[in-house]
Amino acid sequence: MMAHRPGLFARGSAWVVALYLLLPISIIIPVSMTDQRFLSLPKEGLSLQHYATVLGSPEWLASIWQSFLIAVVATGIAVAAGTLCAIGCWRVASRSTNLVRALMLLPIIIPSIVYAVGLYRYFAGLDLLDRFMGVAIAHGVTGIPYVVITVSTALAAFDPRLEQAARGMGASLSQTLRWVILPRIAPGILSGAIFAFIHSWDELVIVLFIASRDVFTLPRRIWDGINENLDPAMAAVAVLLVVFTTGLLLLDRALRRRRDG
Amino acid sequence: MSAAGHALALQGLSKRYGSFTAVADVSLAVGQGEFLTLLGPSGSGKTTILMCIAGFVEPSEGRILLDGRDITALPPERRDFGMVFQGYALFPHMTVAENVAFPLRVRKLGAAERDAKVRAALDLVQLSAFGERLPRQLSGGQQQRVALARALVFEPALLLLDEPLSALDKKLRAELQDELKALHRRIGRTFVNVTHDQEEALSLSDRVAILNHGKLIQQGAPTELYEAPRTRFVADFLGKSNFLSGTVQEVFAGGFAIGAGATRVVTAAAEAPPLGSPALLSLRPEKMALLAEGEAAQNSVAGTIESWSYLGAGYALNVATPDFGTLRITLPSWNAPIAPREGLPVRLGWSAAASVPVLDDLA
Numbered sequence: 001m002m003a004h005r006p007g008l009f010a011r012g013s014a015w016v017v018a019l020y021l022l023l024p025i026s027i028i029i030p031v032s033m034t035d036q037r038f039l040s041l042p043k044e045g046l047s048l049q050h051y052a053t054v055l056g057s058p059e060w061l062a063s064i065w066q067s068f069l070i071a072v073v074a075t076g077i078a079v080a081a082g083t084l085c086a087i088g089c090w091r092v093a094s095r096s097t098n099l100v101r102a103l104m105l106l107p108i109i110i111p112s113i114v115y116a117v118g119l120y121r122y123f124a125g126l127d128l129l130d131r132f133m134g135v136a137i138a139h140g141v142t143g144i145p146y147v148v149i150t151v152s153t154a155l156a157a158f159d160p161r162l163e164q165a166a167r168g169m170g171a172s173l174s175q176t177l178r179w180v181i182l183p184r185i186a187p188g189i190l191s192g193a194i195f196a197f198i199h200s201w202d203e204l205v206i207v208l209f210i211a212s213r214d215v216f217t218l219p220r221r222i223w224d225g226i227n228e229n230l231d232p233a234m235a236a237v238a239v240l241l242v243v244f245t246t247g248l249l250l251l252d253r254a255l256r257r258r259r260d261g
Numbered sequence: 262m263s264a265a266g267h268a269l270a271l272q273g274l275s276k277r278y279g280s281f282t283a284v285a286d287v288s289l290a291v292g293q294g295e296f297l298t299l300l301g302p303s304g305s306g307k308t309t310i311l312m313c314i315a316g317f318v319e320p321s322e323g324r325i326l327l328d329g330r331d332i333t334a335l336p337p338e339r340r341d342f343g344m345v346f347q348g349y350a351l352f353p354h355m356t357v358a359e360n361v362a363f364p365l366r367v368r369k370l371g372a373a374e375r376d377a378k379v380r381a382a383l384d385l386v387q388l389s390a391f392g393e394r395l396p397r398q399l400s401g402g403q404q405q406r407v408a409l410a411r412a413l414v415f416e417p418a419l420l421l422l423d424e425p426l427s428a429l430d431k432k433l434r435a436e437l438q439d440e441l442k443a444l445h446r447r448i449g450r451t452f453v454n455v456t457h458d459q460e461e462a463l464s465l466s467d468r469v470a471i472l473n474h475g476k477l478i479q480q481g482a483p484t485e486l487y488e489a490p491r492t493r494f495v496a497d498f499l500g501k502s503n504f505l506s507g508t509v510q511e512v513f514a515g516g517f518a519i520g521a522g523a524t525r526v527v528t529a530a531a532e533a534p535p536l537g538s539p540a541l542l543s544l545r546p547e548k549m550a551l552l553a554e555g556e557a558a559q560n561s562v563a564g565t566i567e568s569w570s571y572l573g574a575g576y577a578l579n580v581a582t583p584d585f586g587t588l589r590i591t592l593p594s595w596n597a598p599i600a601p602r603e604g605l606p607v608r609l610g611w612s613a614a615a616s617v618p619v620l621d622d623l624a
Contacts, residue, residue, distance in 0.1 A: 161350040165350040166363070168316075169415065171363075172338060175367055
């Protein structure tokens with residue numbers, strides 16, 4: 001069968017949308033290599049001085065490291081809770097589990113600023129404001145939806161007869177989980193983990209509300225930097241962020257291809 | 262693998278889903294080392310019964326006994342039954358050897374013992390050279406044999422087979438049927454098989470239970486079911502059959518005669534319905550013969566060939582008769598007395614024993 005070729009208009013608008021999405025991101029690449037001392041396009045030549053500033057500054061490095069640690073812990077929380085929730089809903093499979101699954105998606109449905117205000121009130125009583133664990137828990141809980149979605153998708157493709165076969169051969173629930181179900185849905189769990197990680201890695205709104213001085217994540221430092229001075233170091237950080245996130249997404253793609261192939 | 266098989270009994274088993282009855286009051290006994298096949302069209306409840314035996318479906322009523330012990334409430338993982346699933350359900354992320362080792366790993370057997378048993382099981386199904394392959398690298402027939410090895414490696418009390426051959430092409434199916442039968446003889450275990458393929462049921466089983474709409478219609482040895490079907494459904498589902506309907510005209514010792522129009526047909530039967538009541542006879546196409554000019558038979562009807570086909574080993578003729586509609590008859594082709602042609606007048610003859618009275622359960 002001949003593939004249907006798109007018309008000029010359809011192709012044109014596709015390019016416009018793609019450029020619209022890509023241009024603001026790509027503009028920061030030349031900006032990050034500016035030879036000026038403020039946020040601008042390079043004038044006389046390219047320079048890597050702002051990258052040197054970022055990678056040589058204890059504040060920036062501390063924020064990068066703290067964001068990374070928070071994202072790791074948050075990813076752990078999201079993966080454990082999200083995977084168990086998805087498997088539980090899949091096994092019980094009734095109308096109420098559909099409700100539970102919908103409930104689990106709440107963090108990405110309601111505006112994060114509303115969620116953040118609620119967390120602020122709630123965390124004050126628990127002494128979790130401006131604490132590493134407070135931010136990690138908040139990011140972990142809001143990361144759960146990504147894991148629930150990817151793991152549920154993986155489970156939908158799981159042949160239930162494999163579970164029956166395992167149980168028929170005498171495997172207990174935990175053996176079936178460890179040896180049959182988890183290996184089959186591992187790519188889904190990993191996808192969810194990557195999304196949960198990215199979610200925590202660039203989350204700002206919640207951090208603005210529940211952290212102030214002790215917890216100062218990378219997005220928070222960028223935000224402050226833009227508010228205080230237009231330091232081109234921000235563009236260098238942004239480029240590093242984009243490269244890192246793109247790397248994670250490519251990893252996710254490669255994993256999917258390996259599973260499907 | 263020489264331990265004796267175990268005996269299984271179903272007592273008044275029923276399964277209802279809401280208002281739908283999938284299985285209705287089925288009682289069955291499977292003897293030690295017996296090969297029982299549950300045969301029926303789709304929706305007859307045969308798979309539901311197998312799933313009840315395996316423990317994946319909880320019966321609404323009735324009991325399941327293994328060697329006299331009630332196992333109805335036992336979860337599947339504690340029943341110790343081997344099962345070959347439809348589509349095999351091999352673990353795609355494990356090699357053939359790992360698949361076969363799975364039930365032993367669950368039972369925490371030592372590595373040396375486990376390896377020895379896996380090797381023996383793969384030998385049994387002639388796949389010793391394939392241990393390191395992944396299931397998707399095997400053909401359908403090989404996957405089926407891996408599923409068998411996996412189901413047998415832990416010496417289960419019972420082997421359950423859910424349409425084990427349905428995914429294979431015809432030739433391979435015949436081969437694996439022979440293998441399965443030989444395997445059953447060799448290891449002497451109790452097998453419960455589910456199929457909708459009547460040929461498979463006849464050739465494999467010691468006993469066949471025929472189901473329809475969740476009810477057990479008839480059970481017995483394959484020859485018994487084929488030669489003496491009790492109802493129209495059984496005669497029709499197991500092989501092919503003509504049906505002659507008429508009213509009882511005469512009752513005599515060891516049989517009775519029915520009349521339809523100007524034709525009279527005698528049948529052999531232990532007991533006869535009352536005179537004047539309607540009766541239905543089943544008549545297998547291969548149990549009729551073409552009669553020569555002046556040749557006599559216990560029963561005969563005249564008709565003309567409506568259509569015919571050549572099947573290699575035989576001919577199948579559809580013969581239009583005045584009183585019984587179209588009758589199908591098969592003849593071996595190598596010594597067929599006539600060259601079939603449409604419109605040819607013929608006379609069909611058969612013995613009293615060939616026409617078997619059946620209950621009309623499809624009316």
